Amino acid sequence: MTAALLFDAGLCLLVLVVAFSAVAGRGLFGAIAFFIIYGMLIALAWLRLEGVDVALAEAAIGAGLTGMLLIGAWSMLKQLGVSGLPGGPSVPLRIAAGAVSGLVALALAATVLALPDGREGLSPAVAESLGRSGVDNPVTAVLLNFRAYDTLLESVVLLIALIAVWSLTPRAVWGGVPGLAQHARSDGVLSMFGRLLPPLGLVVAIYLVWAGSSQPGGAFQAGTVLAAVWLLVVMAGLYDEPPASSRNLRLALVAGPGVFLAVGAVGAAFGVFMGIPEGFAKPLILSIEFALTVSIAVTLALLVAGRPRRPA
Amino acid sequence: MIALDVMTVLLVCTGLVFFVAGTAGLLRFPDFHSRLHALTKADNLGLGFIALGVAFQMTDAWSVAKLALVWMLAGLAAASVAQLVARAALDRLPDESGGEHKG
Incomplete structure (x- = not known):
């Protein structure tokens, strides 16, 4: 017990130190590096709290993918000749912002400590209805059945983010190929990994979606794995990004939210919009999860690739 | 049981030595590629x-196989x-020595 307590205390201390370093660091790159480490430590913290689903999502999206987006933005800034942080807010404003953040953190901590013991929140209600949700993993039951509209809106937010990135495209390359051309020796080590890892990644991703109905896993985690596989394939120079005007690509982008909305509409016919009909819950939820996985993977990969830069 | 625990402690400590060595290399080695190599x-x-080391704590072969896969x-x-x-370093190093680099 003491060893676990020591570990948790050390982890909390590390999280605080790394968070402070990410915010207070001088260089942009250092701040990004600390932000990624912060994401990994938070994933560890979620593991300690037995929130494996959240830990997976935090490690894959919070640390991995967001880190990659930030590094991409940093390298763009560097190409534009912006090397350091701009002047930024004045010192009094920073102190005020820090004080407000500290107060919010203290208030949150006080609230958590003030919660009565043995209170389980909504988990008894979830456990009670789990049998009717079509899946055995309570997290998946909440995300895709009880509060399906939250997840639907999340998947739409991702799509809107990509549209925002694409809207920065100059007219000359509108609908063109995202990102810069990648070169790698076709007999090189990277090409070998680019051929060796994708099948493994595909299996892991399908397993993650399938396992999501009874164990930790799901569309967001699997989608991130698929996106990473695609990024590796592109960076190894095996395939190029598809042009943004490609019809198949756009179908893949809207497949997840589309299937989700269609199921929601069927639910409306049975009485409640976004209500999953009880007898068909498992096949419906799995269809949504697989369609969402494809859309999330494509959206995340294209977010990393950035706006179109070359004519189709 | 004790023998298994001893094996775990010994192997995990050996692993930690390598991690420390890798980190020392990352901090102390002179140039980029040596540091990457150490790491x-x-x-x-x-x-x-x-x-x-952790495999010695597992009760079934399936978990050991998962560890190997990880x-x-x-x-x-x-x-x-x-x-x-x-x-990325190959692309950047000419840049740092003053040469012009595009891309």
């Missing part, structure tokens, strides 16, 4: 020892990332 080689070996995948991922980092 990737030592950490993969360290992770292998730790996985092997080590293998982490190794492959680390190797791919090392390649990417090294390539």
